[in-house]
Amino acid sequence: MDGPSPDIRRMRWIRAGWVCPVSGPPLEDAAVGVEDGRIVEVRGGRFPGGADASFPGCVLLPGFVNAHTHLELTVMRGFLEDLPFPEWLRTLTRTKYEALSREDLTISARLGAMECLRGGVTAVGEMTDVGTGWDAMCELGMHGVAYQEVFGPADAQADAAMASLEANVARARQTEAGARRVGVSPHAPYTVSSALYERARDFCDANNLPMAVHVAESDDEVRFIRDGDGPFAEGWKRRDIPVTARSTSPLGYLDRLGILGPATLAVHAIHAGPDDVERMAEAGVSVAHCPKSNLKLGHAIAPVLDFLAAGVPVGLGSDSVASNNAVDMFEEMRLAVYLQRSRAGDPEAMNARAALEMATLGGARCLGLQDDLGTLEPGKLADFVVVEMDDPALTPSYDPVDTLVYSASRKNVSATYLAGERVALDAGPTIDEARSIARRLAAP
Ligand SMILES: [Zn+2]
Numbered sequence: 001m002d003g004p005s006p007d008i009r010r011m012r013w014i015r016a017g018w019v020c021p022v023s024g025p026p027l028e029d030a031a032v033g034v035e036d037g038r039i040v041e042v043r044g045g046r047f048p049g050g051a052d053a054s055f056p057g058c059v060l061l062p063g064f065v066n067a068h069t070h071l072e073l074t075v076m077r078g079f080l081e082d083l084p085f086p087e088w089l090r091t092l093t094r095t096k097y098e099a100l101s102r103e104d105l106t107i108s109a110r111l112g113a114m115e116c117l118r119g120g121v122t123a124v125g126e127m128t129d130v131g132t133g134w135d136a137m138c139e140l141g142m143h144g145v146a147y148q149e150v151f152g153p154a155d156a157q158a159d160a161a162m163a164s165l166e167a168n169v170a171r172a173r174q175t176e177a178g179a180r181r182v183g184v185s186p187h188a189p190y191t192v193s194s195a196l197y198e199r200a201r202d203f204c205d206a207n208n209l210p211m212a213v214h215v216a217e218s219d220d221e222v223r224f225i226r227d228g229d230g231p232f233a234e235g236w237k238r239r240d241i242p243v244t245a246r247s248t249s250p251l252g253y254l255d256r257l258g259i260l261g262p263a264t265l266a267v268h269a270i271h272a273g274p275d276d277v278e279r280m281a282e283a284g285v286s287v288a289h290c291p292k293s294n295l296k297l298g299h300a301i302a303p304v305l306d307f308l309a310a311g312v313p314v315g316l317g318s319d320s321v322a323s324n325n326a327v328d329m330f331e332e333m334r335l336a337v338y339l340q341r342s343r344a345g346d347p348e349a350m351n352a353r354a355a356l357e358m359a360t361l362g363g364a365r366c367l368g369l370q371d372d373l374g375t376l377e378p379g380k381l382a383d384f385v386v387v388e389m390d391d392p393a394l395t396p397s398y399d400p401v402d403t404l405v406y407s408a409s410r411k412n413v414s415a416t417y418l419a420g421e422r423v424a425l426d427a428g429p430t431i432d433e434a435r436s437i438a439r440r441l442a443a444p
Contacts, residue, residue, distance in 0.1 A: 059403075066363065134182070143179040157193070
């Protein structure tokens with residue numbers, strides 16, 4: 001080749017034994033050129049000149065996009081084991097509001113963000129209630145969308161709920177930047193009235209904000225929406241809130257309310273029948289699939305293959321560690337493949353490449369950030385994960401993507417880059433603070 005152009009001289013090169021761009025096949029002995037936090041070039045094969053950072057024996061891939069997190073709830077890891085879902089939710093809510101201060105939730109969210117970064121997650125679809133999830137994303141330079149949650153099952157609560165939503169969104173938007181954005185999340189059909197859904201929808205439309213909703217997660221939710229009975233209905237009745245049988249699925253109900261659109265992320269969407277899949281594809285909705293959380297809470301298996309076949313973008317999410325216990329995108333990829341193979345009764349139903357795409361580009365699509373994140377292509381942000389393959393459990397490796405999906409874990413992540421900068425974390429003080437919060441929570 002000719003001598004490097006002036007542009008290339010300004011560029012920094014990060015080399016690795018393998019580079020998996022996701023947008024194309026893995027490249028052996030390759031390098032990524034970075035300038036001003038963005039990818040300028042991805043080059044395979046040996047070429048003259050050194051590298052600014054070199055990771056021989058490693059795989060470099062796009063930073064994982066964890067499409068569904070609740071960073072604020074990280075200190076509840078292991079605190080709610082083995083409870084039935086409605087009670088799990090009640091205990092979680094009570095603890096969040098009655099036992100944890102804002103300072104506690106700041107530490108909790110920071111711990112969660114550190115856990116993500118250590119495990120190669122560079123962007124999140126965060127559900128934030130008190131706002132500390134957003135603060136942690138800003139503090140640590142993570143990308144993604146923080147969806148400000150809003151709750152209110154009774155129609156009469158809608159005014160107050162909207163006032164606090166608007167104030168929280170206005171506060172968060174002051175620090176919005178590039179690929180770190182603010183959205184809105186009316187929490188779930190069993191915590192939000194139809195009036196509040198409609199007002200949240202209008203607010204999002206007027207302010208061009210993306211929306212994320214928990215939907216079609218449990219049998220209890222299906223019963224509540226369709227028939228107006230079950231544990232969620234009993235909870236509403238105890239609070240004198242009238243319950244209406246909607247005679248449709250949770251997704252059918254949200255469609256009726258005008259919630260489903262191209263800027264809507266449906267979280268879980270487990271109980272999505274053929275009609276639901278069709279309405280989601282038509283509306284341009286995307287899905288955050290949370291395999292490990294769904295399994296742990298004893299929920300069913302989402303029809304991911306149906307979504308993909310219909311062209312519905314699917315990303316992978318961990319959900320909160322209160323229902324997941326460890327943010328490990330390798331485990332999520334693996335479980336996503338296994339669950340679909342089991343559901344279809346077919347070992348060819350999904351492969352490792354499809355899972356890696358969901359954990360990166362799929363998640364980026366869910367968040368509407370596919371122009372910035374999800375693949376190693378010129379123009380996108382230089383957010384990477386470096387996975388150390390020098391581990392007996394990853395040896396031998398016949399195909400780097402198969403090894404990443406079927407054998408690797410978060411423990412194999414040796415470096416994470418955000419906008420071209422290697423992330424350096426001192427998690428020690430945050431771990432100590434979180435342990436002291438946990439001691440307080442566990443005290444009788
Ligand atoms: Zn969730």
